[in-house]
């Protein structure tokens with residue numbers, strides 16, 4: 609892992625990779641012949657749509673910053689959220705406007721490996737007008753281990769374990 613000098617404490621830290629998902633689970637789980645059908649679904653780096661016979665699901669990619677209790681840095685997740693048709697259109701129409709500020713409502717659309725999700729996690733999807741991908745902020749009132757960890761923080765050891773797990777999966781397919 610690359611190292612960098614931390615502006616917060618002045619010490620040298622490992623540069624942590626983001627835990628990224630290239631697609632929302634709804635898309636990733638589709639059979640290959642469905643993925644190949646452009647009338648059925650579409651995936652880019654930032655947008656995904658899936659046209660079911662009875663409804664269209666829309667997703668965008670953003671970032672979620674997991675606080676670490678005993679470390680300066682955050683563990684960053686590159687994850688997807690669903691958006692309503694109206695929010696998706698607004699985000700899409702403003703995608704090339706770096707000053708776009710908005711807050712949308714969405715549902716987390718990736719099952720993170722370290723949790724069990726019986727129900728979806730509600731999020732605020734925050735476009736901060738900085739030209740970056742939107743930040744996802746779970747609703748604090750939603751009682752779930754993932755939401756509690758988000759607000760309370762996880763340990764540096766736990767973050768490093770999650771990174772190691774991801775790297776092991778990437779290496780072994």
Ligand SMILES: [Zn+2]
Nearest residue numbers: 614616617680
């Ligand atoms: Zn530091």
